[in-house]
Amino acid sequence: MTSTSKEELNKSVGHEIRIPCIKCSGRTTHEVVVSVDQSGTESRYDLDWYHVYQIIRCKGCKILSYRETAHTSEDYIQISEDEYEWQGSEKLFPSRIEGRKDLGDDAIYLPTDLRRIYKETVDALTNDSPVLAGIGLRAIVETVCKEKSASGNDLYKKINDLASKHVLTPSGANILHKVRSLGNKAAHEVKPHTPTQLSLAMNVVEHMLRDVYIFPKLVEEEFGE
Numbered sequence: 001m002t003s004t005s006k007e008e009l010n011k012s013v014g015h016e017i018r019i020p021c022i023k024c025s026g027r028t029t030h031e032v033v034v035s036v037d038q039s040g041t042e043s044r045y046d047l048d049w050y051h052v053y054q055i056i057r058c059k060g061c062k063i064l065s066y067r068e069t070a071h072t073s074e075d076y077i078q079i080s081e082d083e084y085e086w087q088g089s090e091k092l093f094p095s096r097i098e099g100r101k102d103l104g105d106d107a108i109y110l111p112t113d114l115r116r117i118y119k120e121t122v123d124a125l126t127n128d129s130p131v132l133a134g135i136g137l138r139a140i141v142e143t144v145c146k147e148k149s150a151s152g153n154d155l156y157k158k159i160n161d162l163a164s165k166h167v168l169t170p171s172g173a174n175i176l177h178k179v180r181s182l183g184n185k186a187a188h189e190v191k192p193h194t195p196t197q198l199s200l201a202m203n204v205v206e207h208m209l210r211d212v213y214i215f216p217k218l219v220e221e222e223f224g225e
């Protein structure tokens, strides 16, 4: 009964992988810049294992990120006569959702409290924490109401107040009411929403944040007061 293991440096440098980019939207080709490959055999279970750690660079926007994969010789499932499906695990850091682009550097224009809760909600969304993402979305709406001094004793009235003050458009307010009820369900019933629902709600909230905070600052910078 012998087990062996070895480590190889930069074995996969130059290899290309198509994965979601944190900056570009959708999948892009990433090139491996640095890699450490570990592999071994576990004779007790009669299997081989492989761990790969890579620093990767998007060939579009050039941003660097990190990828880690792990699999064993048991992780290939035969799906047809000459076809196998890989069942190993892949972790990417920062984590990401294909096709979703957050506010990126523009988040700097948000007030501090709002920026913090926004970043935490993005993290919850991309790290597969749907209940926390739902609660976070509602907290963003609450923070906007507080920051804009909306009046009313509940969030429903506060959103309407922001619409009557023209901070929000009537259709923007309607959408925020949907996000509000989504946050209610997450907080009180611990009910997770689907990634698609949450992604859509986040797009709507980001659109509002751009309208209310980011565009006015950008216009001010470009055109002056």
Ligand SMILES: [Zn+2]
Pocket: 021, 022, 023, 024, 028, 058, 059, 060, 061, 062, 063
């Ligand atoms: Zn990119």
